[in-house]
Amino acid sequence: MCQLLGMNANTPTNVMFSFTGLATRAQEHKDGFGIGFFEDRGVRLFVDAQSARSSPVAALIKTWPIRSSQVIAHIRKATQGQVALENTHPFQRELWGRYWVMAHNGNLVDFHPRLHGAFRPVGDTDSERAFCWLMQELAKSHASVPSVEELSRTLAELCPRLHRHGTFNMLLSNGQALWAHCSTHLHWVVREHPFRPVSLKDEDLRVDFAQHTTPHDRVALVATEPLTRDEAWTAMRPGELRVFVEGLPRPV
């Protein structure tokens, strides 16, 4: 199974610690990785068809404190589509003058939607087809970039139509919010004041966030499986869609 990681924060935050935890899980997920960072409206998207354990890009990300308020990362274990750069998540498109970044974990069976709009897959994965379809349907539903609430309502109508085709664990962001849809495995946690030391589950690594934060900072993390040992992660339910804004989860 692929591994997803999403971050949504009320202040630009660096995700090195959590990404290191995710990359450790790349041993069994050697078919590429990717990570997208929003900086305001701009996006840095790093993709590599190599494993996150050996990729020079992953090494850069683990040491370079990129500060972002929306991050989506993905470690791939190919189910559909060959191992190639164009099949590596997250995918990116532009809609209404905003970049959109999406990563998917799961497998959509016999999912070949009619893509009659402006979004076509470049690679040959079910995930990119699902992303193009979502973008097309969002574009049909709103004339210009709607509020986070309106977008959430539209996504709440669209996601079940993908979930019906199989497993659709997904993270999506347009730089304003992070949407998470769970089919099988997604967990979230909010880090806020008072911050405490936290240990990664898969690495002998411990960070005291109190030393790196201010009392106003708030960070929501979403991951396939809990990344840390000493935090209370909440499991999402099958079919649940949640939107994270300013580091806080909102039900949809």
Added chain:
Amino acid sequence: MCQLLGMNANTPTNVMFSFTGLATRAQEHKDGFGIGFFEDRGVRLFVDAQSARSSPVAALIKTWPIRSSQVIAHIRKATQGQVALENTHPFQRELWGRYWVMAHNGNLVDFHPRLHGAFRPVGDTDSERAFCWLMQELAKSHASVPSVEELSRTLAELCPRLHRHGTFNMLLSNGQALWAHCSTHLHWVVREHPFRPVSLKDEDLRVDFAQHTTPHDRVALVATEPLTRDEAWTAMRPGELRVFVEGLPRPV
């Protein structure tokens, strides 16, 4: 003035040497840099609002031999739009299931085209507006991805309409070919068998390409100003559009 660098090769080639030459020129062009590498249909796009002289991403690219057959790099000196990630070239969009990457050097005055199609700027530069307009007009001209020849003919009609608004030195690629349009400054050179040692103009750096190539390799480079001392670069004429395929220039 911004600096452009494009590469088109008949075999995946690493561009570290030429990028090092370009990055040296970043002293006066400190408003960000970016570089896009096609690997087949996939793209790696690195952008940074920092100078290419200090950016950790630029350091990675100078040491990591990414092999690509189409590369577009840009070092920015802001004329329109603030220094921000979303204003950093190259820009990327998807059309007909292919990624398109574009970088621009120049300044388009009073250029506010009617963008009624599926491509909207995320940032606020004349360059991204020009790219969105080009994508929109290409999308209107062809139903699906046309041949390089047909695309070249359409671009030959569209580029003069941008050139009319000011300086439009531009590099564009969809992974199949590299298009270069010159308003004021663009030079190209082809490296092919027999390969010889070459020295960078701006750095004390010399590479003997004979040691890194096979007799079949052919690489075309396009740059704002010649990057090397010992090669015969051809200056493009104002209004000239050229397409490079498999390392060879073709007139349009």
